[in-house]
Amino acid sequence: MTGRARRIRALVTKEAFEILANRWLLLTVFGVPAAVVVLTVLNVASLAKAPLPASALPEALRGSCTGLSDNECAQVHLGRTFGALYLLLPMILPSAIAAYGIVGEKRGRTLEPLLATPLQTGELLVAKVIAAVLPGIAAAWLGYGLWLGAVRVLTGPGLVGHLTSPAWVLAIAVLGPLFALLATTVGLMVSSRATDPRAAQQVASLLILPVVAGLVGQLTGAVVLTIPVTLALIAGAAVANALLLALAVRIFDREAILTRWS
């Protein structure tokens, strides 16, 4: 293992220990996904008991339900809409951790000893991003799996097949983590300039808005997640991530942090 990898691993491990030692943060990391799972499962369960009329579906969606009954079509549609919450989850959780990432170090006066080591700015930020992103992604994937299991139990295997189309699997597996990286990097950028973790978190949470817009589009039938759409989003998110991380390293001002926070 190179010195760089060893330093990043050391810092990620430290972050993990700190998260585990912080009960409130743990509650956020695992409480929110648990609530989302419960909410989405309850929704599917209620739909299984009380079918929706076909007229409740937007025209654009009814056309995509070839071979399905009106109720099945409604279940697929709502299932996908709620499934989009699992694209949001990896953004919400890491941004909370990331927002605290640098501000927390500043407030604890721990940043100067850290910056006094051979650790480079890029390594510091990469470690912070990894430590913030992993719990969120793990929680989102776990929640998604639990939700699919519950859907299968409540409605049978047919609906699960529609909810796990290649485009959706790709979105949950790749797009969600990329969104999470975006939110985390923005959280860290703000955190490195801000004095209050709440300010950092609020700014980072603004990134959720485009995804929420996508979710509304999904609900109205204006946006349908197909393979080309997903791939385009993945490409865009990957480029945005690379640019943002480079920008984050650039605007991380060691000097200002040292002189203002010691």
Added chain:
Amino acid sequence: MAPARSSVPAIEARGLGRSFGDHVAVDGVDVTVAPGEVLGFLGPNGAGKTTTVRMLAGLLPPSRGTARVAGFEVTTEAASVRASVGLLTETPGLYETLPAHRNLRLFAELYGVDDPEPKIRRWLERFGLWGRRNDPSGSFSKGMRQKLAIIRAVLHEPPVIFLDEPTSGLDPEASIDVRDAIEELCHGGATVFLGTHNLVEAERLCDRVAVFKQRILAIDRIDALRTALFGRHLRLVLRAAPDEKLAEALTLVQTFSGVGAVTPVTPTEILAEIPDPAATHPALVAALAAAGVPLLYVQDASPSLEAVYRKLLEPSLTAMGGSS
């Protein structure tokens, strides 16, 4: 501890300076510290000690001048400088929710220490913290935290150690405890750069001191600074003696070779300036005893380091409007 034993200075700065906007924090520091030397960097709050330490430790780029630390240039090889020095910051900056051991483990890995566990154990045992290794550092007393921070700074066995106000804010007991710990480091052979305004600490630990306010006002051994500023004085205290004995003693001291100005202070006390105490003291005492002068005791009456410090900083203290 693996000190950098070579003819190359451990620290060498030339014209090192740092400004923040229009404010000049450090102005032209010239200093050379030999390997294994303990240099005290004395100055009041706001003198620029921390800024100097940060520049030398590769944390803050200087605005002007150059410095080499442990063989590396602080501007162009800052990462190598950081890898080669240990820095105790003014506040311990520990991760308070994490156990002491985890705090040390993190920094051992960041510094690339091979097989850190035996070293962590040795240092924790040495500083009496092994039994508390699994406790969160936030549960430690101030002195214990500072000792843990010292271990963190030296765990990678750097040849150069910067200690910035190591006993600042500690109660007397914790200060003594931490000072003992630092003394151990100083005897370990590393070069120590001790930024402090604690004169007792400097007097006890340092080979040389630099009195500093924006720039170095004077740098030398404490004895040499005393002599340069005040001369060397010997206080001769006689038993309650008849006047003629005091007069006899005065005459003897005044005419003794190697003695400068002589002043009677009280009816039983004489203050004599002696430029070379090692050569003069024994002979003078022997002569007084032979002459039957009833000597009660002989005392080195050189002024304290505090007096030296105040004298050097006098213009700035006056400018600040007080001498307290």
